[in-house]
Amino acid sequence: xxxxxxxxxxxxxxxxxxxxxxxxxxxxREIDIGSTAAGFWRVALALPVLLALxxxxxxxxxxxxxxxxxxxxxxxxxxxxxxxxxxHLSLIHTSLGNATFLATxxxxxxxLTAFIFLRQPLxxxxxxxxxxxxxxSAVLVTSxxxxxxxxxxxxxxxxxxxxxxxxxxLAVGRCRQTLSTTDTMMFSSALCALILLPFMxxxxxxxxxxxxxxxxxxxxxxxxxxxxxxxxxxxxxxFGVGRLNTSLAAVILCLEGVGAMAVGALFYAESRGPFDxxxxxxxxxxxxxxxxxxxxxxxx
Numbered sequence: 001x002x003x004x005x006x007x008x009x010x011x012x013x014x015x016x017x018x019x020x021x022x023x024x025x026x027x028x029r030e031i032d033i034g035s036t037a038a039g040f041w042r043v044a045l046a047l048p049v050l051l052a053l054x055x056x057x058x059x060x061x062x063x064x065x066x067x068x069x070x071x072x073x074x075x076x077x078x079x080x081x082x083x084x085x086x087x088h089l090s091l092i093h094t095s096l097g098n099a100t101f102l103a104t105x106x107x108x109x110x111x112l113t114a115f116i117f118l119r120q121p122l123x124x125x126x127x128x129x130x131x132x133x134x135x136x137s138a139v140l141v142t143s144x145x146x147x148x149x150x151x152x153x154x155x156x157x158x159x160x161x162x163x164x165x166x167x168x169x170l171a172v173g174r175c176r177q178t179l180s181t182t183d184t185m186m187f188s189s190a191l192c193a194l195i196l197l198p199f200m201x202x203x204x205x206x207x208x209x210x211x212x213x214x215x216x217x218x219x220x221x222x223x224x225x226x227x228x229x230x231x232x233x234x235x236x237x238x239f240g241v242g243r244l245n246t247s248l249a250a251v252i253l254c255l256e257g258v259g260a261m262a263v264g265a266l267f268y269a270e271s272r273g274p275f276d277x278x279x280x281x282x283x284x285x286x287x288x289x290x291x292x293x294x295x296x297x298x299x300x
Contacts, residue, residue: 021259022255025260026260027222033209033222034211037211041222042222050186072172076184080168083164094157107134107254110170129290136254140276140280171188248291251290261280
């Protein structure tokens with residue numbers, strides 16, 4: 001059973017997680033294996049640490065999830081597998097800007113899905129914050145956007161990434177109602193790895209995509225994805241979603257673009273202009289607006 005944590009602690013956790021997830025996308029530039037294999041190693045190499053954390057928890061007795069917890073965990077694992085497959089494919093087949101922006105649209109799909117199917121209310125203030133955050137994301141990647149028809153398959157992959165991530169966030173929110181962060185991450189990651197394994201083998205046999213890194217930088221990159229992106233970044237998001245409204249968490253994840261921008265500017269000499277500052281201000285303002293009403297509810 002999960003324990004409640006303060007609202008602002010959860011807010012900070014999702015903010016930090018989003019920035020880490022954005023920053024660690026740079027690891028994909030150094031990978032020497034296929035995109036599906038990168039997704040597999042990302043979750044597989046995180047599993048031993050998650051198992052150790054579970055063993056050191058206050059309730060070390062091994063227990064399988066209860067019947068009512070299994071379906072949300074299965075959906076979380078399957079959706080995250082789909083997210084990783086299509087996210088990595090979109091990065092290969094379209095521009096970085098298209099892939100990032102289309103994946104960021106999960107910030108729109110999550111609240112709309114929650115409103116239609118889960119009856120979560122959307123206030124005018126939240127909608128204004130959502131619009132600001134998405135506008136900031138659009139401005140942030142404008143210089144990389146492509147409208148050519150040659151990248152339409154990559155754009156489709158990016159759109160599918162957003163849909164799968166929507167399912168993942170909503171499923172994790174459901175899991176965190178009754179499960180701890182560690183249990184949620186461990187079971188969903190294990191299911192994700194099991195789903196990705198046959199896809200990795202098929203990609204290797206049909207397209208010749210390498211399954212195992214062959215260089216030090218390749219192994220360093222997959223460990224960065226596993227321990228920084230998945231364990232730390234995704235773990236902080238899962239922790240925060242246990243207390244936050246899932247729609248608010250989705251808006252905060254627009255900060256992924258800011259994390260990627262910072263790493264690109266610092267380590268890859270990517271030039272940035274005044275419009276990038278405008279984008280950051282829009283995203284931060286949007287998050288502030290979106291969380292304002294929820295923070296107010298917490299104090300009532």
